[in-house]
Amino acid sequence: MTHIFAHRGSAGTHPENTMISFMEAARVEADGIELDVQLSRDGVVVVIHDETVNRTTDGTGWVGQMTYRQLRKLNANYKFKKYGFCPIPSLQEVFEWAKNTSLLINIELKNNLIxxxxxxxxxxxxxxxxxLASRVIFSSFNHESMATCHQLAPHIETALLYMEKLHRPWSYAHTLQALALHPYHPTVDxxxxxxAHANDLLVRPFTINKEALMKTMFQYGVDGIFTDFPEKAQNVREKTLRSL
Incomplete structure (x- = not known):
């Protein structure tokens, strides 16, 4: 069965990469969550997508130039003001909560620019x-980083993120000992x-938000999808499985 990963949490209905967004993903019974990690100036692993805080918070500046204490003062509710103050979580905070769930956790390392x-x-x-090693997947557009992760922790799954079509991506993935491909959905048929399956690789395309595209991906038999709307994806998956 295709796993549904809540992309940055339930980001279509809640502030992305916040605890309230991850909790909503659990409430609607997504199979997993996807989140992005960077480092604060004082070395804390924080959960935020952009390299700056400008888009998703009420602050400005580079994540890596701010201390964890400074980052925690920012409100990350940006376009969902009704939820009140939503701080930027640390990865430790997410794990402290997630350890009591059964969620898979896809951690995207945002180190391709910095x-x-x-x-x-x-x-x-x-x-x-x-x-949490058995429930975690590492992914990144920085494929050197995925090779490093595999060298340091070969028991944790690594996946390669990419935007454009690749020639024989399964061969490339095998050289890095990655177990999954996470392609941009237009490259997937x-x-x-x-x-990919014939070459023992999992396929989890991103970001699948439209119902028709969800249905197509479920029909293709992909191993997972990343979506901002996990509750809608659950309903589409159920209808698609009944029709197969």
């Missing part, structure tokens, strides 16, 4: 501390999914 020193080590240390 090479945060020791981000991989710090994230892996937290995963091990909370005994049924033949691609079948070839």
């Amino acid at each position: 090479p945060y020193e020791r981000l991989e080590e710090k994230v892996i240390e937290l995963v091990e501390r909370y005994d 049924r033949a691609f999914v079948e070839l």
Whole structure:
């Protein structure tokens, strides 16, 4: 069955990458959550997508130039004002909550623009501390980082994020010992999914928000989708499975 990952939490209805968004994903019974991690100036692993706080908070500036204490003062509710104050979570805070759920956790390392020193080590240390290795997937557009993660923690799944079509991506993934491909959805068709599966790779396209596209991906038999609307995806998956 195709897993439904709530992209940055239930980001279509709640402030992305906040605890309230992750809790909503759990409430609607998504199979997993997806979140993005960076490092604060004082080395705390924080959950935020952009390299600056400008878009998703009431502040301005670079994440990596602000301390965790400074980041926590910002309100990350940006376009969902009705939810009140929503701080930027630390990865530890998310894990403290998630350890009591059964959610899969896709952690995207946001180090393709800024090479945060020791981000991989710090994230892996937290995963091990909370005994979540069997439920965690690492992904990144920085494929060197995924190779590093595999070298440091070969028992944790790694996945390659990419936007454009790749020639024989399964061969490339095998050289990095990645177990999954996370492609931009326009690059995915049924033949691609079948070839990836034949080469022992999982396929989880992003970001699938329209009902028709959800249905298509479920029919292709992808292993997971990332969506801002996990509750809608649950309903579409149920209807699609009944029709198969």
